[in-house]
Amino acid sequence: MLYRVIDATELPSLVRAFMDSYEVVAPVKQGRGYVFDAIESPDEIALDYDTTIVSPKKYFLPPKETLFEFDATVNEVTDFAVEITPRVIFGAHACDINAINRLDLVFKDGKYPDPYYTARREATLIVGISCMPSEHCFCDLWGSDEARFGYDLFLQDIGGKYLVSISSVEAANILEAACDPRVATDEDRIEFRHATRKRQESFNREVPDIQEVAMLMDAFHKDPYWEELGGRCLACTACSAVCPTCFCFDIRDTLDANGKTGKRERTWDACTAPQFALVAGGHNFRENGRNRVRHRMYHKLNGFLANHDRMLCVGCGRCVKACKANINPIEVLKFFERKGAEDGE
Incomplete structure (x- = not known):
């Protein structure tokens, strides 16, 4: 990994340099919150945001996209040309x-x-930036408060300057052309350590740091707690809509008005929706809130880990704010904390 330092005053030049060849999407203020949106000027960017309403996931996995078009009269399927x-x-x-x-x-x-x-991912550069956690953030518990890969540049604010971590040649060339990057000094490294420590100390310590969460999800799989949690669920699917890692989708064929041509579309779906596990014949494999909520939490905190060696939840806290029934991973951690206290009595 290559590290360089640039002055904060050079940031607009870096953004403009990207805008010469790319559409630049960045956090912008919208109403009382922040969203990722295409910008026309570096002045629109709000880098001091706490979190956006939804994540950049929509630029790789759109809420709705056409997969192919079909013509029933001639029984032909035409691949849909995605504009990247x-x-x-x-x-x-x-x-x-x-x-x-x-x-x-x-x-x-x-x-x-x-x-x-894949086509969208390979056509996208990612420039990350350091942040300070809000009261809803618990990314530190899952090791997601630092990005070790997956970006082209990562900017760490060190007070009027940015320590830039560079991981792609393409981004490095743009940085070199737009700014005056210099080698980090000992003072810069000290500022970086101070900034890192300040972030780590700012997390909400009321969120329990529970070890072996995946094992506990198995141990308490049949606990009455899930009945209580599922009974509160409104099945509004807001948690999935804002989640940066939910990837469930539905496939729908939509006919045109002539009833002969149409298209196949992929749309976001949610495992907390009552119809998600409904199959032909009317059977529903998860017909109540208890099973749906438990399944969602199990996948986030156990199932994905078993297959990919990491939690699917990244602790961004969006679902904590979005759920009006107070159903979220923090509540599950508090449940495990209570169980631990009961066992210790």
Whole structure:
């Protein structure tokens, strides 16, 4: 990994340099929150955001996309030509970069790569930026508060300057042309350690740091707690809508008005939706809130880990804010903490 330092005043020049060849997507203020959106000027970027309403996932896995078109009269299928936009996601936090890395495991690096996702991923550069945690963040518990790979540049604010971690030649060339990067000094490294320590000390310590979460998910799989948690679930699917790692989808064939031509579309889906596990014949494998909520938490905190050696949850805290029934991984951790206290009595 190559490290360089640039002045904070050079950041607009770096953004403009990216804009010469790419669509630049960055966090911008929208209402009372922040969203990732295409920008027309570096002045629009809000790098001091806490978190965005939804993650950059939508630029790799759109909420709705056409897979192919068909004509029933001649029984022909036409591959849909996806228009790929060269893009830079500027200002992604470490948790969101780690979330994209997890999506890569499913859609890009698996046995059967998804061509739509892969094409967008390979046409995208990612510029990460350091952040300070909000009260809802618990990415430190899952080791997602630092991004060790999955980005092209990562900017660590060290007070009027940025320590830049460089991991791609393409981004390095743009950085070199737009800024005046210099070798980090001992003072810069000291500032980096101070900034890192300050971030680590700012996490909400009321969130329990529970060890062996995956094992506990198995141990308490039949606990009445899931009945209580599932009974509160409104099945609104807000948790999945804002989650940076949820990747479930549905496939739908949509006919045109003539009833002869149409298209096959992929749309986001959610395992907390009542119809998600409904199959032909009317049987529903997860017909109640208890089973649906438990399944979602199990996949986040155990199932994905078993297959990919890492939690699917990255601790971004979006679901904590989105769920009106207070159903989220933090509540599950608190449940495990209570169980531990009961066992110790």
